[in-house]
Amino acid sequence: xxxxxxxxxxxxxxxxxxxxxxxxxxxxxxxxxxxxxxxxxxxxxxxxxxxxxxxxxxxxxxxxxxxxxxxxxxxxxxxxxxxxxxxxxxxxxxxxxxxxxxxxxxxxxxxxxxxxxxxxxxxxxxxxxxxxxxxxxxxxxxxxxxxxxxxxxxxxxxxxxxxxxxxxxxxxxxxxxxxxxxxxxxxxxxxxxxxxxxxxxxxxxxxxxxxxxxxxxxxxxxxxxxxxxxxxxxxxxxxxxxxxxxxxxxxxxxxxxxxxxxxxxxxxxxxxxxxxxxxxxxxxxxxxxxxxxxxxxxxxxxxxxxxxxxxxxxxxxxxxxxxxxxxxxxxxxxxxxxxxxxxxxxxxxxxxxxxxxxxxxxxxxxxxxxxxxxxxxxxxxxxxxxxxxxxxxxxxxxxxxxxxxxxxxxxxxxxxxxxxxxxxxxxxxxxxxxxxxxxxxxxxxxxxxxxxxxxxxxxxxxxxxxxxx
Amino acid sequence: xxxxxxxxxxxxxxxxxxxxxxxxxxxxxxxxxxxxxxxxxxxxxxxxxxxxxxxxxxxxxxxxxxxxxxxxxxxxxxxxxxxxxxxxxxxxxxxxxxx
Numbered sequence: 001x002x003x004x005x006x007x008x009x010x011x012x013x014x015x016x017x018x019x020x021x022x023x024x025x026x027x028x029x030x031x032x033x034x035x036x037x038x039x040x041x042x043x044x045x046x047x048x049x050x051x052x053x054x055x056x057x058x059x060x061x062x063x064x065x066x067x068x069x070x071x072x073x074x075x076x077x078x079x080x081x082x083x084x085x086x087x088x089x090x091x092x093x094x095x096x097x098x099x100x101x102x103x104x105x106x107x108x109x110x111x112x113x114x115x116x117x118x119x120x121x122x123x124x125x126x127x128x129x130x131x132x133x134x135x136x137x138x139x140x141x142x143x144x145x146x147x148x149x150x151x152x153x154x155x156x157x158x159x160x161x162x163x164x165x166x167x168x169x170x171x172x173x174x175x176x177x178x179x180x181x182x183x184x185x186x187x188x189x190x191x192x193x194x195x196x197x198x199x200x201x202x203x204x205x206x207x208x209x210x211x212x213x214x215x216x217x218x219x220x221x222x223x224x225x226x227x228x229x230x231x232x233x234x235x236x237x238x239x240x241x242x243x244x245x246x247x248x249x250x251x252x253x254x255x256x257x258x259x260x261x262x263x264x265x266x267x268x269x270x271x272x273x274x275x276x277x278x279x280x281x282x283x284x285x286x287x288x289x290x291x292x293x294x295x296x297x298x299x300x301x302x303x304x305x306x307x308x309x310x311x312x313x314x315x316x317x318x319x320x321x322x323x324x325x326x327x328x329x330x331x332x333x334x335x336x337x338x339x340x341x342x343x344x345x346x347x348x349x350x351x352x353x354x355x356x357x358x359x360x361x362x363x364x365x366x367x368x369x370x371x372x373x374x375x376x377x378x379x380x381x382x383x384x385x386x387x388x389x390x391x392x393x394x395x396x397x398x399x400x401x402x403x404x405x406x407x408x409x410x411x412x413x414x415x416x417x418x419x420x421x422x423x424x425x426x427x428x429x430x431x432x433x434x435x436x437x438x439x440x441x442x443x444x445x446x447x448x449x450x451x452x453x454x455x456x457x458x459x460x461x462x463x464x465x466x467x468x469x
Numbered sequence: 470x471x472x473x474x475x476x477x478x479x480x481x482x483x484x485x486x487x488x489x490x491x492x493x494x495x496x497x498x499x500x501x502x503x504x505x506x507x508x509x510x511x512x513x514x515x516x517x518x519x520x521x522x523x524x525x526x527x528x529x530x531x532x533x534x535x536x537x538x539x540x541x542x543x544x545x546x547x548x549x550x551x552x553x554x555x556x557x558x559x560x561x562x563x564x565x566x567x568x
Binding site: 098099101102234235237238293296298299300302303310317318319320321322323324329330331333334335336338339340342344347348350351352354355358361364365368369371372374375408409412 | 474476478481482484485486487488489493497500501503504505507508509510511512514516517528529530541544545547548549550551557559560561562564
């Protein structure tokens, strides 16, 4: 079997036709991991034994004719998604030995289809970063060029799928953490509608922004995984109630030209225009639109997100979970456990969040950011009255080299096109749109499609049209 | 755009209960004001003067079908760094004022 071309959809057909067994498929991935993950470092832990057991169980179901779309499909799971009994460290030292005490809802839903969990994927600590350089366990590498980052924070998930170390993966996206690594590694990444996929059992970063979603090799695969994990969950108070959204053939694509002036590399822009031409050739109307407040997205995000980070991570105190550093008083236990357990970027965001929420500054920063966030939301709502989707490049440039964005602000700019989506709570997908050359290496770039709330189907329709172009 | 507020990193670290080394403190004293200067661009944006309050709805689950007492106790206790006799061990919280 050729893993580089394999998709979930194809593997399903092959497994059901008994061309190979789920155990053969799992073994093939485990072999790849053994051969290549020393260099890629997509995984923090590989579960060889349980993966084989799960594959055998899947083979029994297949033999009995009871296979479901994901039965026997080998997956990588981001290290911030809880699987009962397994370590979930969010790539942090503070949770190095934390074993999940329950299954997250997405894992419970996946287990009902009997897939194979290959291991937990590396990430930026607590999902804060765009390169995996903030992982306490060392970065993952981009399979297209190991001197470059795979993107982040779901960089391990992306590197696993792009490097054929997993057939598909789950990641989480707070400001671009699924779409940006998908773009930089040449795969498909879906950020789902806020509330469409349960966050129960996802280690929280920015609760008003976080969503779990798939990283896959095709749009069809992204839909298969999305269908498996979405749905109302009583254990997530922000979960959206079930509702049928009438499928509608999209035909008008909006391009926010004003917003695209923000320093996109010329060759990336060229691929973007080419993709637009291909969509026109397929019968879509392409129209320029204005979303004047989108350019404030990053500034709003870097207030709202650290505010939520500083409150969410308050629970990591050296008492209830993970690392605890002994000291004479309880205050020092907190300070030392948190000081030694968190990495520098996490500490930076906690300090920033503490500031924007502090008395005397909360009005000028946090509350003002919330008000501007409403303007961004309104911009999208207004745009979707006249167009079916809004499109941008996923990032301004291809994968960068390790250490080249050591200044925090330059790293934050990596999210410019992706954060407005999280602020508005709408869904978006990144699909590959070709490669650009840097230092003799061919590096993939992504095309981002943004749709109204719950219109994931629209994203899949246009995404497939791009794949077939 | 203003020069930005005076940021007391030491006080913030104390509030957030995070120990920060002197070297890192010096770095943050430059980085945090830089980030704040960047985000301050939103202060000139015209926004509605009334505060945005979300539509209120009850998000609490109905308190019904409780699980058996003790069903999860062991699993939850296991996550804590120190336990004793079915309890999480915590440092003494109230102390006599030290002179």
